Amino acid sequence: MEFVDIVQRIHPLKKEDLQKLLSISETIQVSKNTVFIDTDKLSKYIYFLQEGICRIYYHKADIAVILAFSFPGEAMISLNSYIHGKRGYENIETLETSIMIRIEIASLQSLYENSTAIANWGRKLAEFEILKIEERLMQKLFxxxxxxxxxxxxxxxxxxxxxxxxxxxxxxxxxxxxxxxxxxxxx
Amino acid sequence: MEFVDIVQRIHPLKKEDLQKLLSISETIQVSKNTVFIDTDKLSKYIYFLQEGICRIYYHKADIAVILAFSFPGEAMISLNSYIHGKRGYENIETLETSIMIRIEIASLQSLYENSTAIANWGRKLAEFEILKIEERLMQKLFxxxxxxxxxxxxxxxxxxxxxxxxxxxxxxxxxxxxxxxxxxxxx
DNA sequence: AATAACTTTTTACAAATGTTAAAAAATCAT
DNA sequence: ATGATTTTTTAACATTTGTAAAAAGTTATT
Incomplete structure (x- = not known):
C-alpha cells in the first residue's frame, strides 16, 4: 500500500498539507528479526508498515508476551514515546524483511501545532489507534x-x-x- | 474536580479556546442505575464524570462483562459514536447518583475544524484514551x-x-x- | 546424506477455575 | 424489629489449561 493512501485513509489532506507530511517522511528497509522499537528506550519515530510483518510484544518477568502482529498499512509506535516523549514499554520486531515509512515524532508534532488539518489528522490517527486497541481488548475478553x-x-x-x-x-x-x-x- | 481542570489537564488552552469549549458544555445530574450510553444506540454526547462512579460493560451472549469502572475526572464515550458517528457497543451506567459534564459531539467536532488548539486538545484526549485502554489490556495480559x-x-x-x-x-x-x-x- | 538445531505434537499428571447448588450473612423495606 | 430479598461464601465435582518430558517432524549446515 502506498504511503499517500495510508495517510489519506486516516484523514484526507489537501495537497499542501500532504506535502508537508511527505517532506518529513522517509522510506526505510529493515531486515528480518530486527527490534526497531525497544523497551525502555525512547523511540524518536513513528512508523508505517508498507511491506512485511512485525510483532509487538512486552516482557513479563522473563517471557515475552505478544500483544499483536502488525500488517501493511498499520502504524507502529512506542505509545509512551509518542504521547509523553518518555521511554516506552513495547518491543516491536520485524519477523520478515520489511519496508516502512518513518516520521520523526518531533517534526510531526511541530506540524500539529501549525496546521489545523494536520492536527485533525493526528487526532484521527490517535482515534483509530484507540479502536485497534479496543478491538484487541474485546477479542481478549469475549x-x-x-x-x-x-x-x-x-x-x-x-x-x-x-x-x-x-x-x-x-x-x-x-x-x-x-x-x-x-x-x-x-x- | 472542576471541569476547567479536567480540560486543562488534557491540553492547556488559552482563555478564548477554553471559553469556546465551556460554551458548548452543560452540567447534568444522573440518578443511580441509569444507563446513559446504550448498546446499539448512537450517543450524541461525550461525558466527563465529576462526581460518582459508573461501570462500562458489554453484553456477551446474555451476560454482561464489565470492562472498567469510571471515576471522577474521566471521559466517558461510546467510541464508535464519537469516532465514526455510528451506533456503539458499550453500555455505561451510573452506579451512584452522579454529576457529569456533557458536550455534544457534533458541536465539539466543528470546534475541531476551526481551532488548531482545540484540534490538538482533541488529539490529546484521544491519546490519553489510548493509554487508558492500553493500561486495561496490559493489566489483563500480565x-x-x-x-x-x-x-x-x-x-x-x-x-x-x-x-x-x-x-x-x-x-x-x-x-x-x-x-x-x-x-x-x-x- | 547425515547431523544438529529448532519447531510442533503428544502424553501424563498437577493445578486452577468453572458450574451448580446450598448455606450463611448482610441488607432492605415495611 | 422482623421477615423478605439480595449478596456473599462455601462445598463438591467437572472441565480446562498448565507443566514437563518425550517423540515426531522440519530446516539448516557441513
Whole structure:
C-alpha cells in the first residue's frame, strides 16, 4: 500500500498539507528479526508498515508476551514515546524483511501545532489507534483462544507459514501445548 | 474536580479556546442505575464524570462483562459514536447518583475544524484514551485476577462498599466464586 | 546424506477455575 | 424489629489449561 493512501485513509489532506507530511517522511528497509522499537528506550519515530510483518510484544518477568502482529498499512509506535516523549514499554520486531515509512515524532508534532488539518489528522490517527486497541481488548475478553485463532486464520490465511506457532500461541494468550490441542481439535 | 481542570489537564488552552469549549458544555445530574450510553444506540454526547462512579460493560451472549469502572475526572464515550458517528457497543451506567459534564459531539467536532488548539486538545484526549485502554489490556495480559483485585483496592480502597462483588468479579474476568476464593485467601 | 538445531505434537499428571447448588450473612423495606 | 430479598461464601465435582518430558517432524549446515 502506498504511503499517500495510508495517510489519506486516516484523514484526507489537501495537497499542501500532504506535502508537508511527505517532506518529513522517509522510506526505510529493515531486515528480518530486527527490534526497531525497544523497551525502555525512547523511540524518536513513528512508523508505517508498507511491506512485511512485525510483532509487538512486552516482557513479563522473563517471557515475552505478544500483544499483536502488525500488517501493511498499520502504524507502529512506542505509545509512551509518542504521547509523553518518555521511554516506552513495547518491543516491536520485524519477523520478515520489511519496508516502512518513518516520521520523526518531533517534526510531526511541530506540524500539529501549525496546521489545523494536520492536527485533525493526528487526532484521527490517535482515534483509530484507540479502536485497534479496543478491538484487541474485546477479542481478549469475549473470544476463546480457539475462536481468536480461527479469526486470525481468516484474516491472514497463510500466517502459519510466516510466523511460528509459539508466537501465535503467545499472541492468543495460551501455551503452545494448548494451541496444538486447538489445532488438533479443529481438523 | 472542576471541569476547567479536567480540560486543562488534557491540553492547556488559552482563555478564548477554553471559553469556546465551556460554551458548548452543560452540567447534568444522573440518578443511580441509569444507563446513559446504550448498546446499539448512537450517543450524541461525550461525558466527563465529576462526581460518582459508573461501570462500562458489554453484553456477551446474555451476560454482561464489565470492562472498567469510571471515576471522577474521566471521559466517558461510546467510541464508535464519537469516532465514526455510528451506533456503539458499550453500555455505561451510573452506579451512584452522579454529576457529569456533557458536550455534544457534533458541536465539539466543528470546534475541531476551526481551532488548531482545540484540534490538538482533541488529539490529546484521544491519546490519553489510548493509554487508558492500553493500561486495561496490559493489566489483563500480565496480572492475575488476585493482583488486579488488590490493585483496585489500592486505587479505590472503599470500592467494595460502593460496588457489589459480582460487578468486581465481572471486571476482573472471573466468576464470583473465584473472587470469594481470592478474598478468603488474602485474609 | 547425515547431523544438529529448532519447531510442533503428544502424553501424563498437577493445578486452577468453572458450574451448580446450598448455606450463611448482610441488607432492605415495611 | 422482623421477615423478605439480595449478596456473599462455601462445598463438591467437572472441565480446562498448565507443566514437563518425550517423540515426531522440519530446516539448516557441513
Amino acid at each position: 473470544k476463546t483462544a480457539s475462536e481468536r485463532y480461527q479469526d486470525l486464520l481468516r484474516k491472514e490465511a497463510n500466517i502459519t507459514n510466516r510466523v511460528k506457532l509459539g508466537f501465535i500461541a503467545s499472541y492468543l494468550g495460551v501455551t503452545q501445548v494448548t494451541l496444538s490441542r486447538i489445532r488438533a481439535h479443529i481438523r | 496480572k492475575t485476577a488476585s493482583e488486579r483485585y488488590q490493585d483496585l483496592l489500592r486505587k479505590e480502597a472503599n470500592i467494595t462498599n460502593r460496588v457489589k462483588l459480582g460487578f468486581i468479579a465481572s471486571y476482573l474476568g472471573v466468576t464470583q466464586v473465584t473472587l470469594s476464593r481470592i478474598r478468603a485467601h488474602i485474609r
